[in-house]
Structures are given as structure tokens and as C-alpha cells.
Amino acid sequence: MEVLPLLIEAATALLTACGLAYMVLALWGARAYVRSVRKHSAPADAAPGVTLLKPLKGVDPRMYAGLASHCRQQYAGPVELVFGVHSLTDPAVAEVERLRTEFPEAAIKLVECTQRLGTSGKVSNLVQMLAAAQYEHVVINDSDILVSPHYLTGVMRYFADPRVGMVTAPYLGRTGLGGRERTVWARLEALGISTDFMPGVLTARKLEGGIRFGLGSTLAMSRTALTKAGGMEALVEYLADDYELGKRIAAAGFTVELCGEVVETTVPGYGLKDFWDHQMRWARSTRDSRKLGYVGLGVTYCVPWAILTVIASGGALWSISLLVFSLLARIAVALTVGVGILRDEQVLRDLWLLPVRDLFGLLFWFWSFAGDTVVWRGEEFRLKDGKITRAT
Structure with missing residues (x-):
């Protein structure tokens, strides 16, 4: 068996475990709040x-x-x-x-x-x-x-x-x-x-x-x-x-x-473009404001990492079980904070979109490191150390 596929499988499984640990921390934080x-x-x-x-x-x-x-x-x-x-x-x-x-x-x-x-x-x-x-x-x-x-x-x-x-x-x-x-x-x-x-x-x-x-x-x-x-x-x-x-x-x-x-x-x-622009402004602003914390944000997306683990393992039973457990943990956080604390009934309406939202979230996190421009009120700016200047 080749070493690289095993390393990828182990890496995605480890990232999934880190994401699950974050879900526990989120529930802990919600209780404290x-x-x-x-x-x-x-x-x-x-x-x-x-x-x-x-x-x-x-x-x-x-x-x-x-x-x-x-x-x-x-x-x-x-x-x-x-x-x-x-x-x-x-x-x-x-x-x-x-x-x-x-x-x-x-x-x-x-x-x-x-x-x-x-x-x-x-x-x-x-x-x-x-x-x-x-x-x-x-x-x-x-x-x-x-x-x-x-x-x-x-x-x-x-x-x-x-x-x-x-x-x-x-x-x-x-x-x-x-x-x-x-x-x-x-x-x-x-x-x-x-x-x-x-x-x-x-x-x-x-x-x-x-x-x-x-x-x-x-x-x-x-x-x-x-x-x-x-x-x-x-x-x-x-x-x-x-x-x-x-x-x-x-x-x-x-x-x-x-x-x-x-x-x-x-x-x-x-539309897709406005959604993308707004999310990238949000992501790059957070990246610039909380540099160390933002680097760790990528490991919090347990569901996307669990999906990648299923793919990397070739659909092994243990990886499917890990995906199910990740989905349950993610739903628990969504219901606890979104419904229990914020009283946002839209969460129940759109709960089926949660994996899609997390896949986009991980994509935004990756892409936020690819540049320093943001779009704000239709204008393009460059972001550095929290400050913005008009892009030329």
C-alpha cells in the first residue's frame, strides 16, 4: 500500500478530530455565555x-x-x-x-x-x-x-x-x-x-x-x-x-x-458574486485582525474534513461513522447557539444546508490567504494590518 494515500487519510481524520474537539469547546462556550x-x-x-x-x-x-x-x-x-x-x-x-x-x-x-x-x-x-x-x-x-x-x-x-x-x-x-x-x-x-x-x-x-x-x-x-x-x-x-x-x-x-x-x-x-465578495471581506478582515486565531480556524470545519476522510479512505466503514458523528456534533452546535441562544428559527428551516455552508466556509478560509483585496460598497480596497487603502 502506498504511503501518500495513508498520510492523506490520517491527516484528514486528524483534522476531523480537531474539528470535533472544537464543537465541544463551542458547546462549552455557549453554556458559559x-x-x-x-x-x-x-x-x-x-x-x-x-x-x-x-x-x-x-x-x-x-x-x-x-x-x-x-x-x-x-x-x-x-x-x-x-x-x-x-x-x-x-x-x-x-x-x-x-x-x-x-x-x-x-x-x-x-x-x-x-x-x-x-x-x-x-x-x-x-x-x-x-x-x-x-x-x-x-x-x-x-x-x-x-x-x-x-x-x-x-x-x-x-x-x-x-x-x-x-x-x-x-x-x-x-x-x-x-x-x-x-x-x-x-x-x-x-x-x-x-x-x-x-x-x-x-x-x-x-x-x-x-x-x-x-x-x-x-x-x-x-x-x-x-x-x-x-x-x-x-x-x-x-x-x-x-x-x-x-x-x-x-x-x-x-x-x-x-x-x-x-x-x-x-x-x-x-447573488453568488455579492455573497463571495462579502464573505471574503469578512474572512480577510478576520485574518488581518486575529492572525494566530484565524490560522487555527481551518481545523474547526469537522464536516468537510470528515467528507474528505470518507473519500481518502475509499468509503471505509470507520470513516462513514466519523462523518455521521461529525454531522451530529455540528447539528448540536447549530441548534444550541442558533436556536437555543439566538432564537433564530431560520436555522431549522435551512439546517439541511449546513454541510454546504461549512464547505463554503472552508473554501473561504483557504482562499482568504490568496490575496489582500476586499470589496466594500462596490469599491475595491487593499487591506494591510487592519487598514484599508483604495486599490489602484
């Missing part, structure tokens, strides 16, 4: 004033529903919403005026951010919006984020501990109701958020004794912590500004907490 959320479920004694910062550019189909959900907060303290656009000719301005009409009691400000301070237009706008913020605590999230009426209450209770500098939130991706919006690529993206990305966040949280990064779904922080971390101005050239901001606040001596409030983001009706 649930216990932490229960620990912080008591009502807070105080409700400090909060400024919600919402940078806007253009209008997405479900953007207004997300903006309106922030106006329906059942929060005991004062709240203001500060929206920022690069130009008052932006179509998003009409949506802000619509909010003012529907919620006349809401404290709403609109800031025209005329300066371009760096490559990231979003961060550039945030720098200018901060000047209009009234309160010590600010919450930043994307324009399409949909939240519950108890969102601010669930986020702000963590600041009762003066050591907390940032609170971030888990999220799920909501696909369209049907038709062109619910493409297979959109379903794969949403499935990946709930069953791949979020389990990874919970695993990192457990292994590292907490999280030291932020998620763009929610970046709640005190302005004191933000200042000590170097301010928003230092991030105008960064692609993953959410990750970098959490990292800097943690480095400044504060803790970063992952709260129990799950929010929703909208997954567009992607």
Missing part, C-alpha cells in the same frame, strides 16, 4: 442618559423598521438619536424626517458630516456625529439593525460595573420573506452567522476569559473609555472598526461584555 447572561439579568439601579449614533448612507428595504425600533425603547433614562449623513441630499434624510413625524416625542438630531477624515466614510461620519452627542454613554450600530423594546435596558445594565468600558451584542441575519430576497446565497449567509460566526465568538469568549473586541451589531461605550482608547479619530483608516474599537478599549484597562440582547441584521438577496 448563558450563565453569564443569567448573572446580569437583575434590573439596574440607574438608567444613565444614552445617545444612539446611527450613520446612514442610502436606503435599504428594511432600514426604516430598524430605525423605528430604536424609537420604541422602553428605557427608564433619557435617550437621543443622532443620525449622520455625508450630504443632506442623501435619500436617508427623508427616512429621518419620517421618523420625526411618526415619533414626535423622540429626541432626534440630524448631522451633515461634510468632512472626509479617512478611507472609512462610516467612521469619518461617526467622529463628526460624536460632537453632537449629549450624553456620556453612546451606542453605535448599523442602520439596518432591528432591536427589541428592551434593548437599551439590556445593554445599559452592564454599565453598573464601572470596570465595563464597552458592551456588544450577539446578532442573527434575517433573510427576506421570499422571492428574490430569499436566495440560496442569502440563506447560506444567515445560516453562517447563527451557526458558525456566533459559536466562534462564544468559543473565543470562553477560551480568552472574556471578549476583547466589538461586534458592529452593537458598540455601547462610555465616552471616557472611548477617549482613553484613543477616540474614533484613530480608526478612520480601519476596515473592522468594530473589532479594533473593542480591542483598544480592552487594552485601555476596561472590560468588554457580550450582553443577552440579540439583535437582527438584514441579509440582502445576494
Whole structure:
């Protein structure tokens, strides 16, 4: 018997075993997170004033529903919403005026951010919006984020501990109701958020004794912590500004907490190219931000490695048993995090796509090392050490 086929078979079997070990760690991380959320479920004694910062550019189909959900907060303290656009000719301005009409009691400000301070237009706008913020605590999230009426209450209770500098939130991706919006690529993206990305966040949280990064779904922080971390101005050239901001606040001596409030983001009706571009931007951004951890990400895909083991072994019974065990472990993680924690019913709908999503995930991981370009809002950029420059 030739040595090379045996080595390949042994290598894929070992990688499958590593992937199974990761599944156990993911379940462990999920359990630890649930216990932490229960620990912080008591009502807070105080409700400090909060400024919600919402940078806007253009209008997405479900953007207004997300903006309106922030106006329906059942929060005991004062709240203001500060929206920022690069130009008052932006179509998003009409949506802000619509909010003012529907919620006349809401404290709403609109800031025209005329300066371009760096490559990231979003961060550039945030720098200018901060000047209009009234309160010590600010919450930043994307324009399409949909939240519950108890969102601010669930986020702000963590600041009762003066050591907390940032609170971030888990999220799920909501696909369209049907038709062109619910493409297979959109379903794969949403499935990946709930069953791949979020389990990874919970695993990192457990292994590292907490999280030291932020998620763009929610970046709640005190302005004191933000200042000590170097301010928003230092991030105008960064692609993953959410990750970098959490990292800097943690480095400044504060803790970063992952709260129990799950929010929703909208997954567009992607075609293959848009899906590929978005996933590669995500993969290369993570690769650039968490270099050592990202190298190990490849071994977490137990199902693809188990499929390759079946092929390498010529369909041996033991390899088929390993594949079945890998599928069961993968489904256990998907249901525990996606359904049990995130309450994402789409996971049940698309559970049969899980092996396909993992095969794509492994492909994205391999291909992410093949270059340093990313596509963001239709423009191509080069990524180096977290910073982006326009590709020439």
C-alpha cells in the first residue's frame, strides 16, 4: 500500500478530530455565555442618559423598521438619536424626517458630516456625529439593525460595573420573506452567522476569559473609555472598526461584555458574486485582525474534513461513522447557539444546508490567504494590518 494515500487519510481524520474537539469547546462556550447572561439579568439601579449614533448612507428595504425600533425603547433614562449623513441630499434624510413625524416625542438630531477624515466614510461620519452627542454613554450600530423594546435596558445594565468600558451584542441575519430576497446565497449567509460566526465568538469568549473586541451589531461605550482608547479619530483608516474599537478599549484597562440582547441584521438577496465578495471581506478582515486565531480556524470545519476522510479512505466503514458523528456534533452546535441562544428559527428551516455552508466556509478560509483585496460598497480596497487603502 502506498504511503501518500495513508498520510492523506490520517491527516484528514486528524483534522476531523480537531474539528470535533472544537464543537465541544463551542458547546462549552455557549453554556458559559448563558450563565453569564443569567448573572446580569437583575434590573439596574440607574438608567444613565444614552445617545444612539446611527450613520446612514442610502436606503435599504428594511432600514426604516430598524430605525423605528430604536424609537420604541422602553428605557427608564433619557435617550437621543443622532443620525449622520455625508450630504443632506442623501435619500436617508427623508427616512429621518419620517421618523420625526411618526415619533414626535423622540429626541432626534440630524448631522451633515461634510468632512472626509479617512478611507472609512462610516467612521469619518461617526467622529463628526460624536460632537453632537449629549450624553456620556453612546451606542453605535448599523442602520439596518432591528432591536427589541428592551434593548437599551439590556445593554445599559452592564454599565453598573464601572470596570465595563464597552458592551456588544450577539446578532442573527434575517433573510427576506421570499422571492428574490430569499436566495440560496442569502440563506447560506444567515445560516453562517447563527451557526458558525456566533459559536466562534462564544468559543473565543470562553477560551480568552472574556471578549476583547466589538461586534458592529452593537458598540455601547462610555465616552471616557472611548477617549482613553484613543477616540474614533484613530480608526478612520480601519476596515473592522468594530473589532479594533473593542480591542483598544480592552487594552485601555476596561472590560468588554457580550450582553443577552440579540439583535437582527438584514441579509440582502445576494447573488453568488455579492455573497463571495462579502464573505471574503469578512474572512480577510478576520485574518488581518486575529492572525494566530484565524490560522487555527481551518481545523474547526469537522464536516468537510470528515467528507474528505470518507473519500481518502475509499468509503471505509470507520470513516462513514466519523462523518455521521461529525454531522451530529455540528447539528448540536447549530441548534444550541442558533436556536437555543439566538432564537433564530431560520436555522431549522435551512439546517439541511449546513454541510454546504461549512464547505463554503472552508473554501473561504483557504482562499482568504490568496490575496489582500476586499470589496466594500462596490469599491475595491487593499487591506494591510487592519487598514484599508483604495486599490489602484
